[in-house]
Amino acid sequence: MALDRRAILGAAAGAPFFAAHAWAARDGIINAMMTDEPATLCYPLFNTRLVQEICGNINESLLLFDWQFRPQPNLAQAFEMSPDGLTYTFHLRSDVIWHDGAKFTARDVVFSCATMLPQLNPRSRNAFSHVASVTAKDAYTVVFRLKEPFNAFLLSLMASSAPMMPAHIYEGTDFRTNPFNIKPIGTGPFKFAQWKRGQFIHLTRNEHYWRPGQPGMDGIYYRVCPTPEQRMVAMETGAVDLALADDIDTVVNSRLVANPNLVARADAYNGTGEIRVMELNQRRWPFGDRRFRAAFLHALDREFMVKAINFGEGKVAHGPIPSTAPYYDDKVLTKYHHDPAKARALLDEMGLKPKLGGVRHRFGLMMVPDGGGAWTRGAQYVKQALSEVGLAAELETTDWPTFSRRSGNWDFDCDTNSYGEYGDPAIGTSRFFLTSNIRKGVPLTNLQGYSNLEVDRLLGQAAVAIDRAEAQTHYSRLQQILTHDAAMLWMYERKPLLFHNRRLKNVVMGPNGPADGFGAVTRA
Amino acid sequence: MLVSMQGLTVALPSGADRSLAVDKVSFEIDANEIVCIVGESGSGKSVTAHAIMGLLPRGVTATGGSILFDGVDILRQPPEALRKMRGCDMAMIFQDPMAALNPVVTIGRQIAEQICAHRAISQGRALKQAAELLGRMGLPAALLKSFPHQLSGGQRQRVMIAMALSLSPRLLIADEPTTALDVTTQAQILKLLKEIQAERQMSVLLITHDFGVVADMADRVVVMRHGAVVESGTTNAVLGAPSHAYTQALIAAVPKGEAILPPLPSTDPLISVTNLSKRFRRGGFFSHAPTIAAVDGVSLTLSRGETLGIVGESGSGKSTLARCVIRLLDPEEGEILFDGADIAHMRSGALRPLRRRIQMVFQDPFSSLNPRQTIGDILIAGPRAYGEDIKDARARAAEILRMVGLTSESLRRFPHEFSGGQRQRIGLARALMLKPDVLIADEPVSALDVTVQAQVLRLLDDVRAQMNLAMLFITHDMRVAAQVCHRVMVMRHGRVVETGPTRDVFAVPTDAYTRQLLAAIPGRLTATQ
Amino acid sequence: MKKFAAVFLGRPMALVGLAVFAAIVATALAAPLLFARGPFTIVGMPLLPPGAPGLLAGSDVLGRDMLVGLAYGARISLLVGITSTLGAVGIGVLLGAVAGYYGGVTDDLLMRVTEFFQIIPSFVLLMVLVAFLQPSLNSTVIGIALISWPQVARVVRGEFLSLRGREFVQAARTLGMRDAAIIFTQILPNALPPIMVVSSMMVGSAILTESALSFLGLGDPNLLSWGSMIGGSRSAMWVAWWTTVLPGLSIMVTVLALNFIGDGLNDALNPRRGR
């Protein structure tokens, strides 16, 4: 089913996807929370989930994506792709102005995509590495010329990877120490008002916002709320309207879900498509052996993990691509169900017989530091489950710097981790399996040292395939090999709950949820 | 009759060594007279005095008898009425002046406090009265603003007396007021008390264990033993012709203060010390406080079989001198020749063989023995340190124990199972285990009761004679020195003021300070009349 | 020695303390016999209330049996409490004895160091020590020992300073005993009572400190201690009170028992009150 991109966009352009609803009450503040204060609000520089959610209201991207990850107009009202998939031409809106009054033009897009983003944000750098040149044909037209076709190119223009930054503010300055990093300028529905250290960040409505009828609210407060219990109480007492991912410990989900004046949304983060995984350092024996990894998976009851450890949040992950993301192909996957007997058989087959105390092999399990939350509980469950098949996992508590240092330098046996797929395997998944991405000293790369030439070939071809169907065949073969090979220990797809006050409408408008901003939100 | 005590009985809390502290005690105190209660420690004399004031400690209760004060029975008085009498009609001063005053309040305010508690007058006028009282006691009014720790023992006792007399009570009770003071200060305080009693025609109840004090002060005397009155009457009657055997023994045990031992023919000295000095630095590591010379250029000789007494008041340096000779302390200058070798600055290695031949007996029976060791272990500690065979040492220990008057059975027992006198005997036995040539006795009897004191002194002398020891006897009590020493050396502020055969020094003291010391001996006047 | 027993047994609180402490140690040691399964075994759904079938004390946030957790938790808490105290007492007695006996420079030096440890907030220092050594059983024990030895050193120094002047020590020196013999046979036996009192109190405070560290997530991740049970239940407390209340009560009862024993020891061994 070859869909002509231009056709889709064309149809959408006519009737704006976000229909302008009549918003009754314009007054009202959205109260959200911050677990701790970000170091800076420069979107590309400090790309944590929290900054994505705050700056999602300030800096906008060229395109938005609907539930089926199809591109929708945003700052770019239309675009064309050349038949050979090498040239993309974007037609920008002419009525967009920055919060400080300057006009938004092609110069900003060229500056952002050619200079600032690749330099600051590693994910953008990965995406724009396929781009040969970015040129402004005129004030409101920008042409991207790619080195080779890259069908995930559009998805990489998602807000979290490619926010448009003001050239007149950043050009020629040191991005890292630019004063505007703590009072960002954007084109979005809300603009930066005040940052009271240790208390809150306040955004007010952008009077000159280009999208008619938006923003529906007057402002947003992100209040500092350091501990999970404090955030839960804030939600229950109504002091706060919005609890984003990781704000609430899954333990108390049941309490908030049962709360009549709160709504729980499980689909607000499909865009990131996060999968909780465990990585084995395959350079060290016996982790390199496929049978060990299979035994590892068989030993775990991942249904129980989701149901009991995570109190029902999420879904067991059987492969590298989340079930909600494009190119997911269920029928090719080799699934590893909870079967301790099979696990023991596999270990015996490998020659890992139980020695004294019934222990077949002893190894370290490095945990992500989360102060005893879901991560720690998960690791404790894994340690217990593995002990029943004779594998002794020694839990290691770390802090963020130690975790990054040790994982980057491959100084670990096994670790807990998670990665976002961001809508397209070429963006989120490939970096963990490409032989070219085995780079010492850098966290969140192919730390396991998994190297499979066919997988490299498939990833390369899929990325440049113009036709989606052709990409699908490659990705299906990829999923078949990776799952058969148990290349990584996929635990479960995270579906973090977003809680919000029942009287707030249009909070989650797409798979990126809060990262696309709250322009559409209104209070009933 | 001001005070009439009839059949007073006071019970001790359970677990004490006997059930009654005071058992049916009766005596009277008339106006304008000094009555003395005398007895050894544990005789109940102090409890009787406290009963009169209604100050019995927690858990100790009067269970029988009556105490009539001016016709009013103290034991039946309600607490508030009794409180009004205390400090006003009757007053009391205590034994240890160091602890009897509130350390954090000025002298003036403590005296004024008592006056204001009974009279409705302003603090200012009370302070003026306090100044007059201090004047009467021979103390400058400036002391009103100073704190107790800035005064000497004698000054503090004078403050206590001033405080007691502030509301001119009709009865003054003094519980061993001078026991903790120096001989000379003791004499001055007793003289002051006598003058005040005569001047104010008041009654004084004086508690003491020293018959000399009784002889100097008392009009009438009551002798107590184990909580009961053994004998009472006028001082001349009781002292002159004691009827009860216990009183007779007590009086006989009091050292008379006349020299007994003739001087020995001079032989070559075993130890000769020439101008020995020892300085102490006050304050800690950093402070540059001036150093004070505890011993300043002292010389002495000691020959075998001889007892040299070193006499002086506290702070005279007598104890420091002894500790330098036995090298517990390292003297700055001076020479100590022992059997020809100068041990003053000898290094500990070379010193060890010589050190075993000088041994010491200590003052406090409760601190000189390790409470956690059996007597056997204590005695063989010396021989064991020098590597001698343990079995021989144990045998010799039993033998020496018998020599000092204890059974060998006590080898297995612990120090807390022995009396003060027995512990001093054990201390002596420990010193003799190493067969020393020189024995240093540092105030060996001053912590003991009079009767026990006499026995230990006789034992020391017998041992000295029997083992032909050279003995250095340190004491502050001239009477004890006279009883045991062939020669005496009087020290003051670290220097020797006089030395010579005991008989000559006691009969014809050449130095003024010695004369003052001899005069201050309580009861000396009557003894020699 | 028998007088000590008489006084110690005479104090009801001390007896109760001893009995409770003995019971706790017994359950800790006998845990494998009492319970078939280990503390980590998942027995059912998480956060089941006490009294649920087969779960006397309910299940914790991971679905593990709380009762088994409490029994095994006692092991770690007691182990840390006792070993760190032994360490602290070891260092403290050694340094305190030398400083107290010889005085002079060593004494001043030790006083400066103990004063330094008084000034610096010891718990914050402990946090850094444990974080620096990476959280584990050893780092907890070493950390607690390092911040508590000055307390013992100060007590021992005080005792040695006063005992050094006593006449039976001077007698030992005149009898020719060497310094080491004097320290170990004469002074140390008499300095033992206050050391025993301080040690018993310190085991209690070490248990509290270990639980605080585990609560903050700085405890040994592989071990289950009362503190880590409470730490893991900070959120669960809102939906399952027993996950927090039961371990907390266990800590309180144990430390209370230790304090009662310490108080009893103090009265029995303290010459002034004991006599």
Added chain:
Amino acid sequence: MSRLHFIAMRLVKTALVVFAVVLLSFLLIRLAPGDAATVMAGQSGYADEAFMKSLRAEYGLDKPLPAQLATYLGTVARGDLGTSYVRRQPVLDIILERLPNTLLLDAFALVVAIAGGVWLGAAAARRPGSAGDASVTVLSMLFYAVPQFWLGMMAVLVFSVWLAWLPPFGIETMGADYTGLARAGDIAKHMVLPGMTLALYYLASYARLTRTAMIEVADQDFVKTARAKGIRESQVARRHILRNALIPLVTFAGLQASILVGGSVLVENVFSWPGIGTLAYEAVTARDNPLLLGIFIVTAVLVSLFNLVTDIAYSIADPRVEMGR
């Protein structure tokens, strides 16, 4: 030794202690594994060598250790405690911003502890061995044995979850933006639970200390003298017994200061009280060396000054101390 000389001596001592604190913590933290660069790398989710190397250079982490120490001492002397790696703000500002909250909480706890403790201790001492005395002893031993953080959690459970009388967390109602008296009232309401949790532990120790001190002083001779002077019993208790029993209390207050700071790390953490206690915990877990070092120095200086105050109070309370060392 005049009082000024004494204070000068004590200030020198404080400076020495602070220097020792700086030296110890500097060595300890610099030798710790992992450093600032890995912190920021870890947090921003994406990092590579270039990014890490530039960070290390920027914060001078690549220079040899002694050089780092020398530069650090120089800056500390100027009052500049460096910038926090995580928050990109000067450390001193962060600490000073949060310090008042901790001082408020600790002061409240200390006052309640001393007042309550002395009152309870004195009451118990007046009738030794009575039911009142025994209950005070057991009660104080109870609070001595309770883990502070657990006590806090129980307080939250009872007073916030079940009874809902008091707000459990934070220093002010979120977003209410009260002003003036209303704000003070709001803060007071928020301070009750953490304040009492912190105070109860020290109240127990003060009660025990006052009780034992007063019973010991009551046996002294000068108390017998006071009674012999016919002074009313209540005056004897206040002017003689309590007056002397206060002396050990003053030194004890000095010792408590450093433990109080340690205690507040736990209590602030449980109640999310925005003081330097939570800051210290966040700094340790985020490996934010300058912030942690800064907190050490600030708390050490505060505790030393507090000890100076207690020393002076001690010399006033006990005239026997001629302001000696």
